[in-house]
Amino acid sequence: MADTTREIERKFESRDSGLPDLTNVGGIATVVDQGVTELDAVYYDTPDLRLAASSVTLRRRTGGSTPGWHLKLPVGPDTRDEIGTPLTDEPPAELLRLIRSRTLGARVVPVVRLRSVRDVRELRDAEGRLLAEASADAVHAERLVGGHGEAQWTEIEVELAEGVDPELLDLVEKRFRRAGVRPSDVPSKLARALTETDPDGDGPAPRRRKPVTAGDHVLAYLRAQRDRLVALDPAVRRDLPDSVHDLRVATRRLRSALRAYRALLDREAVAPLAAELQWLTRELGVDRDQEVLDERLAAALDALPGHLRTGPARERLTLWSGTRRGASRPRVAAALDSRRYLELLTALDAFLADPPLRKAAARKPGKPLAKALDKEFRRLSRRIERALALEPGPERDTALHEARKKAKRTRYAAEAAAPALGKAARRLSRDAKSLQRPLGEHQDSVMSRQALRTLAEDAAAAGEPAFSWGVLYGREERTAALTEAELPARWAEVARRARPKG
Template identity: 60%
Template sequence: MAETKREIERKYEATSRTRVPDLTRVPAVAEVVDQGVMELDAVYYDTPDLRLAADAITLRRRTGGSDEGWHLKLPVASGIRDEIRAPLADTLPGELAGLLRSRVRDGEVVPVVRLRSARDVRHLQAADGTLLAELSIDTVHAERLPGGAEAAWTEIEVELADDTEGTDGAGEALLDAIEKRLRKADIRPSSAPSKLSRALKETSTDGDTASGGALAPTGASAPGGAPAPGTAGHAVLAYVREQAEAIVALDPAVRRDLPDAVHQLRVACRRMRSAFKTYRKVLDRDVTDPVGAELKWLAGELGVARDQEVLTERLRGRIDALPRTLRLGPVRGRLRTWSAARARSGRRRVLAALDSARYLALLDTLDELLADPPLRKAAARDARKVLARAVLKDHDRLTARVGRARALDPGRDLDVALHEARKAAKRARYAADAAAPTLGKPARRFAKRVKSVQSLLGEHQDAVVAREALRELADQAHAAGETAFTWGLLHGREEAAAAAAEGELPDAWARASAPEIRAALTR
């Protein structure tokens, strides 16, 4: 079973003559305890074209030390990585292979670098003996595989202890204080973010994708006929590429069940699909429509888990807000049981989709589309004009749907019409987001106004969905001989919430449809 450790560290340049200064002069560090020298032997794996290194991901099989085994490191932020560890084995553990699937696809990982290190370890401890950080002086010998160039260097690593990481601001403050002492001793931060990146750079050969540390992205770059900066094609493709990269990057987070990961992956799918529709004069729909259909499928598979998560959170909040005298029967327990079964089903569905051949084919198709984009005539035109026109067209579409909904009386038809208006609002907002790098503040202001309408309509739709769930929960409670009073009470409150959203719509829409908001896009 793999385990995860948050790694927060900083690296520094060193030589065999470098001397670490007295770190007990760092606030909070009372003692530096020598732990001796350990010998580490690690083989790093990647695809033949170094896709993992391109995304600052490292995969290694290491022997020696207290944590020998397979280690997969995924970037979180500068100087911060999540290290997923699996027991030592001859072959890559399946759990780690799954986390790499969006990048490796149906390919394989092969040995690319071997690093043998002599690690001189020192523990930085507080006065009560608590471990604050670990400093190591690593003498590294790198060998490019198979049978390639070699390199050697010395570096210093300072890594926060697990308990220090979770202290608000204390970890970064400690690292800053240690770095200040190291700099006074003329020890400077390393220019390489990891040992692997340095090894690839220092053992590179002519034509190597790792040369100079400039690694190629997973998807191939567009051919020589790529649209020029300032054109509509360049702007739209940049946005589409951003979403494609988000899908690949979020895949392992979804597999690890990290907070909000499913939602963010679903949003990336929706944003790309929306861009294909909005900018169909830039990208040929004969090519993008089938891709959009696959993105819709993936978003749908993700949606089961995400929608259940949102619904459960809403109902739990509604129950918690009730006075105790109005919570009759085992309402919390029934909600928990009802939600857990659906959450498990949704989770299985998500993982099945990500493990499917259909999903991998979609990722390959996205790479192909970006490598050879299906550009139409408008792609070569000025981005400002083309994008502004497309955003306004989506806004016109939203205007029609809002008008249709506002003409209806409360009831099922109105609920459906408002849901359709919500989807149109989302599309108009995404269109403006895609145009924002080109159109600037007017597009961002437009997106903000439309988002307020989208959020209001989202609240309405959430209330509609919650009412359906509450009826189901009430039926289950009644069948079990429990009172359905609380579920009925909550149903009434969701009706009130929907009515309130309907009442707020005219003002929100007036702000989002103001003539000056639209006019600013074309100036």
């Protein structure tokens, strides 16, 4: 079983093994010597160092207080999640699953061995509460694959205790700077080891150049969403809050940009990629839609006055939700573990590495991007106006749902163009989002009414009162009617705005 801890730390360059005095810095009252320990860690990666390229580390470490396998995933500046498992000879399968979106199924091998002599100090406040741990590490690195040589250096690492304000790291850094100790310019020991043990290498990967052409802007957006998709994959596997929703949004953004900017990209290359992204969106959607439905129905049931809540309604909802989520979660896991998903990620990487650009992609971004957005806006207009012309009922519900999907696509296409088109594209993105909200509320009401009908039927079959479900059904009908009544005015306001110009 894996254990997860949130690690907030900062690394510093050190000329020697000495640790500057931190007494009276940010509430630090005492510095407690914890002695010296020896650590021996072997870092694993693909032969082409895909994990290191995304600041992810996988190591097998002996010595110290936490021997075992450790996977570190970046969360934000100075912050990583460390997932640990007991010591075994081979990398644990549960950790390999969490890096699958980065390794794409490639085997991980030992790439670097780091042996450290660690001098540890505990930083405590006046009440003896642990604030942080500071360590001075004398490191010896040995390259095992993909390079040659050895390297040695000394560094200082300050890691906050759980619940301590990250501002303490800033205060520690100020004290260190006055003592001539500077923050490290590399994110990890592994990153430094890879650089210093391969002197003939090309060094860090070059930064992506600033977008210039229309094609550049579309590709920059696609790469950003691809990176987000890969980074969110472990969060979904760990069942973190909102992770399925966020991954689904990244997938939709990719597909929307591919389809909206087909004039700049080879359509034969785009079509199969867009189809596979649609498949992934559907697989993720089953669980996400159920999650949204569960939250909506639970909140609605809780809001019912006591005299309108009859029978074991809460128990019935819990049973219904648990049964449906029990089927949807394995479906998400199966999709991410499938060969089809790996092939999608591989195809996406290949597409971005050698993008099939059309002639228009080489032009300045103004006109090509504005033209694409104008087409998206006109398609959205047709969908909205068709839906509003229909009488209330199932056909209109379906048309409004299609309009909602078109609003999302327009919003994401405008996001991609915003760096080039500026205010006009940002306005279109906001307008599309303002339509997306009521359309989403309407669709949630449609789905809720379907679920409430099922719950009422199940309750009746079990001999339970169905009254509460009927009350909630009526409330959802009213919600949908109010939303539909508001849409014409909102659409008229959006339609009056100028369309984006190049």
